[in-house]
C-alpha cells in the first residue's frame with residue numbers, strides 16, 4: 118500500500134489531457150527517458166477520498182525494479198540521511214560528488230513544526246496561497262465556486278462544438294480593443310452596469326486602431342488552475358487580418374479569470390500582468406500578447422505552449438526519469454528564466470513541473486516556457502518575504518517558516534530536477550501537512566533504486582539547489598556554471614541560456630506593452 122493515489126488514473130487529468138489534445142496541444146512523441154530496462158511505474162493505489170487533502174498532483178512513491186516495498190519510500194531507516202548541521206559545506210557548495218549511494222542524502226535539521234495553518238488542496242489547486250485555498254474549498258463545497266460560475270456564464274455554443282465567445286454580434290465591441298486598450302490597470306468589477314464596461318468597450322476606436330477579434334474556444338480547455346481555466350483563443354484570417362502561412366487562425370492560450378470585488382485579488386492579478394509584461398522577450402518565459410476585460414472577466418492572452426506541461430511529460434510515460442542530457446537542457450533553460458526574473462527582482466514562488474510548457478508539440482527538445490505568474494511578486498533585495506505561498510512538494514522550507522528570499526525559487530528548481538532525474542519527489546507524505554513537515558525537516562535521499570543511472574555530478578547539482586540554508590544554496594547564475602550542466606548541455610545552448618539570464622537577446626524588454634501587440 119502506498120500513500121500516493123494513482124495519479125495516472127486521475128479522471129480530471131485524463132479529461133484535461135484529452136481536452137488539451139483537442140485544443141491543439143500535442144504532447145511530443147519523442148521520449149527523452151532513460152531506465153529502458155526498468156519496469157513500468159507501478160500505480161500505487163486508486164484515487165481515494167484523500168484527494169481533498171492532497172496536492173494538485175500525486176507523485177509516485179514506488180517505481181521501477183527494486184523499489185522498496187515498504188509503505189514509506191524512501192524508508193525512514195535509510196542510512197542515506199545525514200544531518201544538515203553535520204554536513205553543511207563550509208562555503209558555497211562546490212560540485213563535490215558524493216562517494217556512494219549510502220553517502221548521498223539530504224540535510225536534516227531540527228527545525229520545529231510548520232507554522233503555517235494551510236490546508237489541503239484539491240486536484241489542481243496547489244499553487245495558491247493557503248488561506249485562499251481554504252476559502253475556495255468552502256466556496257466549492259457550497260456550490261458557489263468561481264469556476265462553476267464561469268462555466269455557467271460562458272456563452273459558448275452547443276456542447277461539443279467550438280464556442281466562439283463572445284457571440285459574433287458582440288465581438289466587435291468586446292474584442293476589438295484600441296491600441297491603448299490593453300487592461301493596463303485591472304479594474305475591479307462594479308455593480309454599476311455602465312461603469313463596469315471594460316476598458317475595451319469604453320474607449321473610442323478608429324479604423325487604424327482596431328485589432329482583430331479573438332475567438333475564445335471555451336470548450337478547448339488546455340488547463341485548469343485554481344484561478345480559472347486556460348482555453349485556446351484564436352484569431353487570423355477570418356477577421357480579415359494576417360493569418361499564418363497555412364491560412365489557419367493563429368492559436369493562443371487564454372487564461373480566463375473572473376474578477377471579484379476584492380482589492381487584494383485585483384492587486385494580485387495586476388501584479389501577474391505586470392510581471393508578464395516585464396519579462397516579455399525572454400526565450401523561456403511565455404510571451405504575453407494581450408490583456409483585457411470583458412464583463413468582469415479578465416482574459417490574459419499568451420503564446421501557446423503546444424507541447425503541454427512538464428508534469429505531463431514526466432508522468433505519462435511508463436518509465437521514470439529523463440536522461441541527464443534532457444534534464445540538463447531543461448534545467449539550463451529554467452535557470453536562464455529564473456536568473457532573468459531575479460535580475461529584475463521578481464520572485465516566481467510557484468515553480469513546479471506544471472508551470473513549464475514546451476513550445477512545440479512535435480519536438481520534445483523545443484524551448485521550455487515558464488507560465489503562471491499568479492504568485493509572483495517584486496521584492497526588495499535584502500528584504501525578506503513572509504507570505505506563505507507555493508505548491509506542495511515544491512515549496513521551500515523557509516517559505517513555510519515565513520521568512521524567505523528569492524532563493525526559494527532555487528529550492529523549487531532543485532525539487533524539479535530531482536523529479537526529472539528520478540520521477541519521484543524528494544519530499545512527500547500522506548497529505549499536505551505531512552509533505553510540509555517533511556520539507557521543514559529537510560531530509561531527503563537519493564535512493565539507489567531511483568538514482569542508479571544518475572551521475573554523481575547530477576546529484577551534487579541537485580544538492581546545491583536543495584541546500585537547506587539559503588546561504589549555501591546556489592543562485593540561478595551560479596547554478597548555470599555548474600560542471601554538470603557544462604558536461605551535459607550543448608555548449609551553444611548553454612551559452613544562450615547564460616546570455617538569456619543576463620537579458621541578452623530579449624527583445625524590447627521594458628518597452629511599452631502596446632508595441633508587442635500583433
Ligand SMILES: Nc1ncnc2c1ncn2[C@@H]1O[C@H](COP(=O)(O)OP(=O)(O)OP(=O)(O)O)[C@@H](O)[C@H]1O
Pocket residue numbers: 142173241242243244245339340341342343344345346347370372403419420421422423425426467471472474488489490491
Ligand atoms: N500558455 C500556455 N500554453 C500551454 N498550456 C498552458 C498555458 N498556460 C497554462 N497552461 C496549462 O494550464 C494549466 C493551468 O494554468 P495556470 O497555471 O496559468 O493556471 P492557474 O489557475 O494559475 O493554476 P495553478 O492553480 O495550478 O497555479 C497549466 O498547468 C498548463 O498545463
